[in-house]
Amino acid sequence: IGVMVMVHGDNxxxxxxxxxxxxxxxxxxxxYHRADLRExxxxxxxYLNWKMKGVPLRxxxxxxxxxxxxxxxxxRDNGEKTDISRxxxxxxxxxMLDKIQQNLFDVAKQKRDACIEVVKTWDEFxxxxxxxxxxxxxxxxxxxxxxxxxxRTRGEMGAAKSLCTPFExxxxxxxxxxxxxWRLWEKxx
Numbered sequence: 339i340g341v342m343v344m345v346h347g348d349n350x351x352x353x354x355x356x357x358x359x360x361x362x363x364x365x366x367x368x369x370y371h372r373a374d375l376r377e378x379x380x381x382x383x384x385y386l387n388w389k390m391k392g393v394p395l396r397x398x399x400x401x402x403x404x405x406x407x408x409x410x411x412x413x414r415d416n417g418e419k420t421d422i423s424r425x426x427x428x429x430x431x432x433x434m435l436d437k438i439q440q441n442l443f444d445v446a447k448q449k450r451d452a453c454i455e456v457v458k459t460w461d462e463f464x465x466x467x468x469x470x471x472x473x474x475x476x477x478x479x480x481x482x483x484x485x486x487x488x489x490r491t492r493g494e495m496g497a498a499k500s501l502c503t504p505f506e507x508x509x510x511x512x513x514x515x516x517x518x519x520w521r522l523w524e525k526x527x
Contacts, residue, residue: 345446352392353414355442356435363431364388368400389414394438395431415441467491467498474504 346353356362366374366388368381376384381398388396396412403409409427411420415438422430455466456474466473477483477500484500491498 345449346392346442351390353442354392354394356394356439359392359394361388361391361393362435363395363397364393365397365399368398368403372399385412395434397431413438415445463498464491472501473498477503479503 342355342358343352346355364374365372366381366384374384374388379387385396385398392414394414396414398410398412400410403421406421407424408421409424411422411431411434412418413420413434420434450472453470453472454474455462455469455471457463457466458475463473463475488497488499
């Protein structure tokens with residue numbers, strides 16, 4: 339949950355994917371009283387309140403909307419406002435929630451991919467670590483090797499640790515180093 343909040347949150351508050359949000363849609367009347375019935379708050383206050391709580395989609399309904407048989411929707415992920423007919427409301431809301439879900443996934447994946455550094459030497463490993471990158475490197479899967487790498491990289495911000503082995507491995511040249519084996523080879527010299 340913490341990672342989700344860190345990845346999807348912004349300076350305006352939470353931004354929850356529809357599939358995990360307790361409330362997916364909130365209806366705010368302007369000035370009628372439906373759904374968010376708190377009379378002591380203005381619509382603007384309610385907009386901000388639900389935005390900070392991360393509700394993926396807001397529906398606003400005012401006198402002009404009723405006259406035109408429509409509502410205004412506002413997406414939390416990108417702020418896009420759309421007027422839609424009340425006749426197609428259910429189908430369009432479902433579609434919007436699917437688009438919000440996909441957009442949040444795509445943006446998070448893009449941010450993650452931009453932070454990954456593929457390294458082939460120890461110097462590249464240390465440099466990428468200093469830049470706070472996620473490092474994809476050859477790995478010798480032994481507990482003592484991980485302890486050694488942690489000890490060698492310990493600093494003010496912590497130390498390197500292995501997180502997972504990705505399903506898709508990058509192709510590495512035969513002569514590339516392997517974290518751990520390289521260190522074991524160095525000790526034998």
